[in-house]
Amino acid sequence: MSRPPVVQLENVGKRFGSGPVVLDAVSLAVQPGEFVSLIGPSGCGKSTLLRLIAGLTEATAGGLRVDGRVPRDARNEMFFVFQDANLMPWRRVVGNVELPLILRGEPPDRRTNRVRAMLGLVGLADAAEKFPWQLSGGMKMRASLARALSVAPRILLLDEPFGALDEITRDKLNEDLLAIRDRDPFTAFFVTHSVSEAVFLSTRIMVLSANPGRIAEEIDVPFPYPRRAELRESPEFLKLLAATTHALRAVRT
């Protein structure tokens, strides 16, 4: 069964002004429901690639289609989770999570229900009335996730969202993210520095090389969903982890 790819890149290139080429001839076709991780050394352009898909910046070469359209026109289907939780400090958690709904013109009662549901999903129901400065790093990221999910995006773009958190919190958030995806599926693009995280979450891992940024290798992750924490200790996981790490090291040279 071949569905049309929800995201398609053909020979996409990106350079900023007359600077060095950040991405070169990147081609990629992503099916709906995939979880694609982008890993690579610093400067390989993985964040740039994410932002191209999100339409936050424009490709200088090649063609990029999201849901058959230019990314700019497909914003309705996407949402972005930033590296920093990126919450508005002057609004409470509820206020932050409901922002996309407000901007879309959703009426207040619909908003309240949706927000409450999302906060329950990420486990922040008790912190709804708190201000960002009162939250831990993990809680802030959960709020950011809740916000992203509030509009039920078909495509979720995540830029190293858990990078600043400790391992235990990160692992927990990984599991929660997958649990949410199991309930309401979405296609995901995930940029990370953690190979373990990439292997745990993804259906596919793209290893990029730097200078210029290219896709060096593509690794399939065959484990079925739902994935539990125990997966991290299974021998198949550890073998794939080693292979991916090896691939990553290979492109560093």
Add this chain to the structure above:
Amino acid sequence: MRPFPRLSVAAVLPLLLPLFLGGCGKPESTPAADAAGRPGPTLTKVILQTDWFAQPEHGGFYQALVKGYYRDAGLDVEIDQGGPSVRPQEIVATGRASFAIGRSDDVIVFVSRGVPLVMVGALMQRDPQALMFHEESGIRTFKDLDGRNLMAVPGSNFIPVLERTFGIRLSITPSDFGMSRFLADNNFVQQCFITNEPYYVRKQGARVGTLLLSDSGFSPYRVWFTSRQYAREHPAVVQAFTAASIRGWRDYMEGDRTETDRMIGVLNKQMLPDFIAFSVEAMRTHQLVAGDPARGETYGQIRPARVQELIEQLTAIGILTQPLKVEDVFDPGFLPGEAR
């Protein structure tokens, strides 16, 4: 061109600090020399602090200087010009000058505040302070000022006295010591010297009317005063200075003022002959300096009855915190006989 001498806004800074450092103005002696350069009798050094830059309103003193009346009286007089930030009362109180010029109502108020001054002679029987307005405004008498806006120095004594005397209410605007607002607005009324501003605004084409404040029933003298201490320690000097100054004023008004006017013009570049002539003519017309002979007024005179009346007027408007008697503010002992 500035008008009447007043305590300018620029002097809100406590120039009162000098008062901390009390000084004693001991008169120094200068050896005099006669025409052949041989040493003569020593002259007593005296400093007169005026209240503004040199102007015809100080004419009599400069005349006495130029004509040698002070030297004849054994005095070496130095006339220090005043200005916007100069407070003559303080300069005398601290002894940095022997005499200074001011209005008798101001002297009375300052004495009531504890400044130990005493007036000893009058350079003008009627003060030149006046109000000027445009003829188009319809003002003819003091009563017509009711409800008007007047630019004057805040705290001026004549304001409450006028309001009381004529039963009027005035709205006061702090003086900016200029004339541009007057020229821009036909309804503008401002405080001035009758010997000064009208000349300039008429030159700009304004049709100006004036009301002399002395005509309102509030009629201070324009006097020279000294400190109590100085009067106590140098009575002969005070007497000599008083007599010579009166002589100078009489001569300035009745005699030949050419040399004096030239000196004033040198000291103050704005004093052109045309203007000085206007000033002196105004002094004559309004009988400012010599007063009204029909009432027995003459050069230099200070009448206790008038001082008393002034004290009563000032008490009535509540500005004197303690009751004052004439002898608290005026010592008649230095006036020559004909001036009493």
Add this chain to the structure above:
Amino acid sequence: MTPRVKQNLRSLAYPVGTGVALLALWYGLIALFRVPGYVLPAPHQVLGAVWTERGVLGPAAFITARGAFLGFLAAVGAGFLLSLALGFSPRIKLSFYPYVLILQMMPVTILAPIFVLWLGQGLPSIVAITFMIGFFPVVANTTMGFLSVDRNLQELFTVCQATRIQEIRYLRIPAAMPYFLTGMKIAGTLAPIGAIVGDFLAGSAKDGVGGIGYMTISYFSQLNTPALFATGMVACVMGFIFVGGVNWLHWFLLRNWHESIAKRE
């Protein structure tokens, strides 16, 4: 007496003790140098003057406070709106900011007679002068606030497909609030000064009662030094209340979330 009360009393002892010492110094100076009352009045004379002149100083404080308040409101309101315009686009800022600067550089003493000519004596001119003094700090700070919004948050709004208006309303204005309130605090400190200075230049008085600036000149020309000091005291109290009010507003609006006020956990 609970330990807490004891501790509070102890901390209060420092400023109170210093105050008593300063008062003693004041009296001492007067006695030592035999300073006359018209130069440096004794504290009880000043307080006495506050009492005797209360019928004048009360209305004077009110007149000046009114001018300060209205000028302050105008500066804050117009300042905010102008900043909104300037923050709308860097190009608009580039076009107009130099002229705002020029207006700021013009000394108040030059502008005051111009205002009087256009607006007449009294309250309108005083409000205009106070406005001029407080306007620029508000504009300078608020504009900076509008233009220094977190880039990440801007991108968030792009992702949410927010319109320009939405971005201004939900992002830029709240983000600029701390800067705006800082500017407002500065304007609040300057407003009473502006009103008093404005009174010197454009004030008006009836029945011997004018604003604080007017009364200052009046008492000074009458050498009523205790009343002059009393006027200073009243001006001080008025300034305290004014600035205190603005500071309270700053605290109130930011207390929930701004790092300058909210305690870190």
